[in-house]
Amino acid sequence: MTEPYQMPDDRGHFGPYGGLFVAETLMGPLRELREAYEHYFSDEAFLAELDAELQHYVGRPSPLYHARRWSETLGGAKIYLKREDLNHTGAHKVNNTVGQALLAKRMGKTRIIAETGAGQHGVASATVAARLGMDCVVYMGAEDIQRQAMNVFRMKLLGATVVPVTSGSRTLKDALNEAMRDWVTNIDNTFYIIGTVAGPHPYPAMVRDFQAIIGREAREQILLHEGRLPDALIACVGGGSNAIGLFHPFIDDAGVKIYGVEAAGYGLDTGKHAAPLCAGKPGVLHGNRTYLMEDAHGQIIHTHSISAGLDYPGVGPEHAWLKDIGRAEYVAINDDEALQGFHDLTRIEGILPALESSHAIAWATKLAPGMDKDQIIIVNLSGRGDKDIHTVAEHEGIVL
Amino acid sequence: MSRIAACFEAGRSQGRKLLIPYVTAGDPQPDVTVSLMHAMVMAGADIIELGVPFSDPMAEGPVIQKAMERALVHQVTLDDVFNMVKTFRQTDSETPVVLMGYLNPIEVKGYSEFASQAAEAGVDGVLIVDMPPEEAEPLVVALEQKSLDMIFLVAPTTDEARIRLISTSGSGFIYYVSLKGVTGAGHLDTDGVKQHVEAINELTPLPVGVGFGIKDAATAARVAHVADAVVVGSALVRLVEANAGSSEAINQAVAGLLADMRQAIDAL
Numbered sequence: 325m326t327e328p329y330q331m332p333d334d335r336g337h338f339g340p341y342g343g344l345f346v347a348e349t350l351m352g353p354l355r356e357l358r359e360a361y362e363h364y365f366s367d368e369a370f371l372a373e374l375d376a377e378l379q380h381y382v383g384r385p386s387p388l389y390h391a392r393r394w395s396e397t398l399g400g401a402k403i404y405l406k407r408e409d410l411n412h413t414g415a416h417k418v419n420n421t422v423g424q425a426l427l428a429k430r431m432g433k434t435r436i437i438a439e440t441g442a443g444q445h446g447v448a449s450a451t452v453a454a455r456l457g458m459d460c461v462v463y464m465g466a467e468d469i470q471r472q473a474m475n476v477f478r479m480k481l482l483g484a485t486v487v488p489v490t491s492g493s494r495t496l497k498d499a500l501n502e503a504m505r506d507w508v509t510n511i512d513n514t515f516y517i518i519g520t521v522a523g524p525h526p527y528p529a530m531v532r533d534f535q536a537i538i539g540r541e542a543r544e545q546i547l548l549h550e551g552r553l554p555d556a557l558i559a560c561v562g563g564g565s566n567a568i569g570l571f572h573p574f575i576d577d578a579g580v581k582i583y584g585v586e587a588a589g590y591g592l593d594t595g596k597h598a599a600p601l602c603a604g605k606p607g608v609l610h611g612n613r614t615y616l617m618e619d620a621h622g623q624i625i626h627t628h629s630i631s632a633g634l635d636y637p638g639v640g641p642e643h644a645w646l647k648d649i650g651r652a653e654y655v656a657i658n659d660d661e662a663l664q665g666f667h668d669l670t671r672i673e674g675i676l677p678a679l680e681s682s683h684a685i686a687w688a689t690k691l692a693p694g695m696d697k698d699q700i701i702i703v704n705l706s707g708r709g710d711k712d713i714h715t716v717a718e719h720e721g722i723v724l
Numbered sequence: 725m726s727r728i729a730a731c732f733e734a735g736r737s738q739g740r741k742l743l744i745p746y747v748t749a750g751d752p753q754p755d756v757t758v759s760l761m762h763a764m765v766m767a768g769a770d771i772i773e774l775g776v777p778f779s780d781p782m783a784e785g786p787v788i789q790k791a792m793e794r795a796l797v798h799q800v801t802l803d804d805v806f807n808m809v810k811t812f813r814q815t816d817s818e819t820p821v822v823l824m825g826y827l828n829p830i831e832v833k834g835y836s837e838f839a840s841q842a843a844e845a846g847v848d849g850v851l852i853v854d855m856p857p858e859e860a861e862p863l864v865v866a867l868e869q870k871s872l873d874m875i876f877l878v879a880p881t882t883d884e885a886r887i888r889l890i891s892t893s894g895s896g897f898i899y900y901v902s903l904k905g906v907t908g909a910g911h912l913d914t915d916g917v918k919q920h921v922e923a924i925n926e927l928t929p930l931p932v933g934v935g936f937g938i939k940d941a942a943t944a945a946r947v948a949h950v951a952d953a954v955v956v957g958s959a960l961v962r963l964v965e966a967n968a969g970s971s972e973a974i975n976q977a978v979a980g981l982l983a984d985m986r987q988a989i990d991a992l
Contacts, residue, residue: 352882508905
């Protein structure tokens with residue numbers, strides 16, 4: 325790559341992907357949002373406030389931890405974990421919600437809404453709403469509410485209203501539909517905090533820019549620890565916000581391999597998975613063109629993953645582009661492999677990873693042994709696994 | 725001139741305001757739709773808007789969401805919808821039919837294939853909720869080649885520059901969304917609608933239909949007073965749902981409300 329990577333274009337396109345596929349009512353509000361985002365991303369006072377929040381409220385920078393025992397067990401590359409699980413609220417999601425909530429405030433909005441799958445983005449939104457004294461409504465699929473009871477209660481403790489979504493497949497995609505319906509109805513006072521790098525322009529670019537702090541820090545930290553860039557990056561991909569956050573600052577570094585790990589669920593060959601980049605086709609959903617899980621007639625199909633946060637039929641349009649141009653490789657890890665990764669990291673390093681992040685862990689266990697001991701992998705540990713212990717216990721037939 | 729343009733022109737020359745009912749194709753099951761389309765024409769419909777079921781209808785309220793879910797239980801596809809229009813055309817070659825839906829089923833089929841099949845089936849226009857003019861050019865070109873109209877929405881949040889853009893990108897008519905919200909929502913502020921429609925009329929030669937929130941004959945008449953056409957959807961779909969057991973009962977209930985609206989509009 326000779327030209328520096330510069331995406332999206334001014335209409336929000338990443339090659340054929342991305343764009344602005346929404347009902348007319350949202351076109352005005354999205355333009356207003358785009359203008360605010362462009363303005364404040366070059367506004368020093370805003371950026372200083374954001375930095376201060378990230379440092380003192382979120383707890384950044386997050387450590388880049390050398391997982392020595394795990395690396396030695398695998399017998400190959402040296403593995404570093406980017407510890408997003410140590411952020412306030414326990415996942416990378418808060419990097420984005422802090423940013424968008426500050427933007428909402430600057431735009432004079434008093435109410436924020438969010439969709440959530442695993443509940444991490446809902447918690448992170450409810451948290452910043454409490455912090456800034458704003459009203460907060462979180463849409464969550466009825467199915468996910470059952471799977472993630474603890475996060476639902478956390479959101480309520482934080483003062484948010486959690487609205488169960490019973491339409492469609494009752495999961496994350498339906499929560500997103502419902503949040504869009506709320507937004508179109510309440511655009512005057514409401515800011516919609518999308519939790520991932522999907523949705524209409526400018527969301528994929530804006531969420532990426534808020535999450536890119538992960539990769540910027542990791543780059544500095546690895547240069548400090550090792551004096552060189554890593555050989556590979558690994559992150560799990562549902563919508564893909566933690567992944568793009570880690571990847572983006574390394575895209576122009578041709579020597580750094582990039583792996584995005586999708587959820588293979590029961591296996592790619594069963595059709596019951598959530599891996600649109602590995603096994604889907606391009607289409608249009610939730611405001612952007614990207615790879616989707618869809619049937620032959622263009623209906624969105626039900627997805628499956630043991631991790632609610634990856635259980636989404638689309639993926640951020642920038643990942644679709646990075647796949648097509650061959651800059652990133654997308655692979656898939658099934659439920660059982662992810663669970664093994666969960667146990668491995670817990671037992672060997674004393675770190676409980678989220679089931680989402682466990683997909684990235686599991687890919688590292690496949691990749692590292694084939695690499696030399698002086699090679700370096702950075703795995704994004706996007707969230708902590710406390711929220712998942714009921715799921716893990718249930719899966720293993722243990723009653724808590 | 726397209727069948728839609730001709731229909732509006734006839735309306736304007738006769739001082740008749742058009743009535744445009746919406747139903748979801750295949751709701752509650754595929755075999756009721758063609759007969760319902762005929763019943764709506766008999767009751768005074770000028771143009772029929774047929775919803776193409778989609779799994780993720782982002783801009784619909786609960787009434788039309790559920791209608792789409794009912795149709796999808798029967799796996800109603802775009803091809804099935806074309807077949808319904810084809811059957812309808814066997815005995816009605818006059819009434820324009822507009823397909824309303826979401827982009828993804830059309831993406832999967834391919835734009836030019838979609839345009840060919842739609843034209844062959846007897847479709848006159850297409851309204852795609854999640855496709856603003858900024859993204860629409862390739863599809864508009866494909867539709868123009870088959871003389872199909874691309875109808876765009878204008879919302880209360882649409883500024884003048886965009887109304888001009890929509891006016892030059894689209895054809896047939898402009899569909900003014902009368903409120904901020906989803907289909908079937910809330911109450912309608914007729915004075916606000918009047919002001920907006922007048923502003924739109926200043927900026928486009930296209931006729932203007934108004935939809936969202938029109939639930940009864942009195943509202944339909946008030947809206948017809950300020951616009952070229954009235955679009956009514958959720959109020960009819962609710963009747964389809966309530967009478968789901970019988971095709972005849974559906975036809976009777978939907979035709980009943982439409983006839984009331986027709987009468988109220990014509991009494992202006």
